[in-house]
Amino acid sequence: MTLARIPRTVALVGPGRAGTTIALALLDHDVEVVAVAGRAPDAGSTTAAAVALSSRAALVSEVGRGAGLVIIATPDRAIDQAALTTAPSLEKNALVIHLAGSRGLDAFQRLREARPDVRVGALHPLQSFPSASAGLERLPGAWAAVAGDPMTTEIAQLLGLRTFELPDSERVRYHAAAVVASNHLVALLGQVERLAQSCGVPFEAFRSLVQASVDNAFVLGPAEALTGPISRGDLTTVEQHLLALDPGDRDAYRALAREAARLTSRRDTAIDRLLDDVMAAPPPDQLPDA
Numbered sequence: 001m002t003l004a005r006i007p008r009t010v011a012l013v014g015p016g017r018a019g020t021t022i023a024l025a026l027l028d029h030d031v032e033v034v035a036v037a038g039r040a041p042d043a044g045s046t047t048a049a050a051v052a053l054s055s056r057a058a059l060v061s062e063v064g065r066g067a068g069l070v071i072i073a074t075p076d077r078a079i080d081q082a083a084l085t086t087a088p089s090l091e092k093n094a095l096v097i098h099l100a101g102s103r104g105l106d107a108f109q110r111l112r113e114a115r116p117d118v119r120v121g122a123l124h125p126l127q128s129f130p131s132a133s134a135g136l137e138r139l140p141g142a143w144a145a146v147a148g149d150p151m152t153t154e155i156a157q158l159l160g161l162r163t164f165e166l167p168d169s170e171r172v173r174y175h176a177a178a179v180v181a182s183n184h185l186v187a188l189l190g191q192v193e194r195l196a197q198s199c200g201v202p203f204e205a206f207r208s209l210v211q212a213s214v215d216n217a218f219v220l221g222p223a224e225a226l227t228g229p230i231s232r233g234d235l236t237t238v239e240q241h242l243l244a245l246d247p248g249d250r251d252a253y254r255a256l257a258r259e260a261a262r263l264t265s266r267r268d269t270a271i272d273r274l275l276d277d278v279m280a281a282p283p284p285d286q287l288p289d290a
Contacts (some may be wrong), residue, residue, distance in 0.1 A: 006031065006155060007068025007069035009032050010023060011070045011071070012053070014074040017135060022071060027054075029158055033054070034067050035064075035065070038057075064096075069096075070094060080107050080110055084110045093119065097121040097123050098122055104147055119148070123144055127139065127143075146164070195249065222263055228260070258275055
């Protein structure tokens with residue numbers, strides 16, 4: 001791939017962490033960010049991103065002027081309207097992409113009706129961006145879902161991303177998987193932290209176990225990596241866990257125990273009955289004395 005094939009001027013709509021990270025990464029490839037648009041040109045997030053990108057703040061309706069590439073990095077629900085609002089300012093044959101995981105090319109339907117002379121694409125980095133600086137470190141080597149104009153894939157690969165094609169029909173399930181992999185994993189670790197604190201154990205003590213378990217899942221596959229009482233069919237231990245947990249943590253344990261049972265590829269009716277009956281289990285303060 002040659003840099004000559006990549007648009008050399010970029011506009012950003014949505015000055016959040018993801019959009020700013022992608023725009024900053026493009027700066028390292030001799031690309032100029034010509035404009036940044038947000039809620040308003042004088043909004044704090046817009047001006048901050050414009051300064052970071054050595055660019056100017058603009059209205060969404062004017063942001064596309066002089067840009068060969070326009071990045072829409074708004075919340076998913078706002079992509080359609082943001083893209084349509086850029087329509088009057090877009091250059092002929094400009095490429096407009098969004099960074100959302102849950103939306104595909106359908107988000108550009110109204111834009112394509114208004115401006116059939118522009119190209120569109122979707123580029124979703126399968127990575128989290130707690131900050132732009134962290135995002136820049138995490139982009140190279142991460143995977144990205146792409147769709148639409150072939151230039152979208154070339155831009156992703158220029159940034160060091162590994163790409164896979166994803167049709168609109170698979171977007172929702174793909175995004176659900178991404179949410180489970182990121183948000184639900186963090187929520188699960190929140191439960192680990194609560195349980196650790198309740199018995200006086202540092203949350204940090206679980207770091208190596210968590211990291212090893214994740215590594216095992218990707219090296220061996222989740223089914224082979226599974227250990228613990230569900231994989232052994234240890235009904236007594238599972239029952240003790242359920243009785244010791246408060247109702248909120250018990251519900252989460254039960255749901256994930258069911259998922260662990262699915263990985264074993266065997267039907268254990270005793271465990272099924274135990275997990276079905278968990279709501280009838282007495283609360284911890286009503287357990288019989290040991």
